[in-house]
Amino acid sequence: MNNNNFGIYIHIPFCMSKCAYCSFVSKRANEAEIKEYFKHLNRQIKQESNKFKNRHITSIYFGGGTPSFVDSRYIVEVMEHLNNFYNLANDCEITIECNPCSITEQKLNDYKKSGINRISFGVQSLSDECLQIIGRKHNAKQAILAVELAKKCGFENISADLLIGIPNQTSSMLLRDVKMLVGAGVKHISAYMLMLEEGTRLYEAVCINKSISIANDDECVNMYNCAYTLLKKEGYNRYEISNFARAGYECKHNINYWQSGEYVGFGLSAYSFYDNKRIDGFNKFDDYYSFVTQGIPAESFECLNKKQQIEETLMLGLRLQKGISLKSLLNLGYDILSEKQEVISLYIKNQIIQIEDGYLKVADNMFGATNQIILNLLP
Numbered sequence: 140m141n142n143n144n145f146g147i148y149i150h151i152p153f154c155m156s157k158c159a160y161c162s163f164v165s166k167r168a169n170e171a172e173i174k175e176y177f178k179h180l181n182r183q184i185k186q187e188s189n190k191f192k193n194r195h196i197t198s199i200y201f202g203g204g205t206p207s208f209v210d211s212r213y214i215v216e217v218m219e220h221l222n223n224f225y226n227l228a229n230d231c232e233i234t235i236e237c238n239p240c241s242i243t244e245q246k247l248n249d250y251k252k253s254g255i256n257r258i259s260f261g262v263q264s265l266s267d268e269c270l271q272i273i274g275r276k277h278n279a280k281q282a283i284l285a286v287e288l289a290k291k292c293g294f295e296n297i298s299a300d301l302l303i304g305i306p307n308q309t310s311s312m313l314l315r316d317v318k319m320l321v322g323a324g325v326k327h328i329s330a331y332m333l334m335l336e337e338g339t340r341l342y343e344a345v346c347i348n349k350s351i352s353i354a355n356d357d358e359c360v361n362m363y364n365c366a367y368t369l370l371k372k373e374g375y376n377r378y379e380i381s382n383f384a385r386a387g388y389e390c391k392h393n394i395n396y397w398q399s400g401e402y403v404g405f406g407l408s409a410y411s412f413y414d415n416k417r418i419d420g421f422n423k424f425d426d427y428y429s430f431v432t433q434g435i436p437a438e439s440f441e442c443l444n445k446k447q448q449i450e451e452t453l454m455l456g457l458r459l460q461k462g463i464s465l466k467s468l469l470n471l472g473y474d475i476l477s478e479k480q481e482v483i484s485l486y487i488k489n490q491i492i493q494i495e496d497g498y499l500k501v502a503d504n505m506f507g508a509t510n511q512i513i514l515n516l517l518p
């Protein structure tokens with residue numbers, strides 16, 4: 140779908156240590172490795188800029204790994220490259236993911252000066268016991284102090300990630316965490332269901348050694364519903380299944396992504412979607428470095444066929460509160476209303492989905508069943 144937004148994602152693949160549940164592409168690294176990575180990253184950003192000179196960049200997202208782990212001069216240098224070689228919108232939303240352990244006043248001041256205007260903290264929980272179980276290196280107090288520090292440095296658009304389904308976590312613990320974050324003034328909260336990813340320490344402990352048990356699906360949905368009710372009462376709108384924001388603080392970058400808008404990813408494992416092409420990133424440093432130094436055009440990599448594009452559009456769009464634009468599906472050649480007439484009629488009759496202003500959306504109280512609904516609506 141072309142909504143005139145264009146995002147840039149920058150992957151920073153370094154962390155202080157690996158959390159027990161995380162399978163993102165990241166590692167611990169020394170200064171020489173970090174320097175080497177940024178040399179290639181900046182080269183890629185400059186090298187590919189010609190292709191995007193007519194694009195108006197509406198959002199930039201530094202994700203990871205942990206962008207706040209590296210010295211802020213590296214981030215500032217990337218921002219300089221983006222400003223020099225890309226056409227950034229005046230109101231471009233620029234987010235950086237930060238870990239409460241690695242943030243300092245100087246880093247935050249440097250981010251602010253470089254044009255970054257949104258901070259997303261990985262808080263996960265405000266129970267020290269839960270944080271310890273999942274291998275976080277900070278405690279609850281440090282997480283709240285990090286939010287306070289960001290406010291002191293002039294950031295008002297602050298988000299916090301929470302996890303649902305941490306071993307030993309209860310609804311009342313989650314509700315207390317939400318209340319504390321609301322009290323601390325964060326404008327946006329992401330509440331993710333904890334996924335057990337193969338190859339992680341948590342997966343091993345739960346699925347292989349059975350030394351830790353976790354809440355079942357019903358218990359997690361119950362915790363999610365409690366958090367949803369409280370957030371709604373506090374004035375946070377659920378605009379995506381896991382994302383809640385005060386009015387005007389919805390994450391533009393992610394909305395563009397969920398609406399199948401276009402974006403380019405730079406760095407290790409960063410994928411892109413533009414000109415109807417999905418381009419995968421490299422997961423190994425050496426492969427990524429060869430790709431950058433040899434100047435291979437990214438377009439020569441995997442493209443999505445029409446069926447895959449429809450599937451992806453449906454899977455992302457139906458997670459949004461607003462739902463999915465029927466026009467965007469028609470543009471991809473999928474007339475969902477006639478091809479899935481029977482199941483759609485049944486869903487509407489049972490108030491599972493609704494059609495409003497050209498959008499097909501999951502009913503508010505059926506969000507827990509989104510994945511099943513998507514499966515039944517795939518072509």
Ligand SMILES: C[S@@+](CC[C@H](N)C(=O)[O-])C[C@H]1O[C@@H](n2cnc3c(N)ncnc32)[C@H](O)[C@@H]1O
Nearest residue numbers: 160161203204205236238261300331332333334
């Ligand atoms: C790149 S991290 C955020 C920044 C920083 N690395 C940190 O953890 O503080 C992105 C977010 O993904 C979420 N995440 C990571 N692994 C997950 C998993 N297995 N299940 C659900 N959410 C996960 C966490 O909430 C995390 O904050």
Ligand code: SF4
Nearest residue numbers: 154157158161203204
């Ligand atoms: S959750 Fe964040 S800090 Fe922990 S390993 Fe993953 S990316 Fe790194």
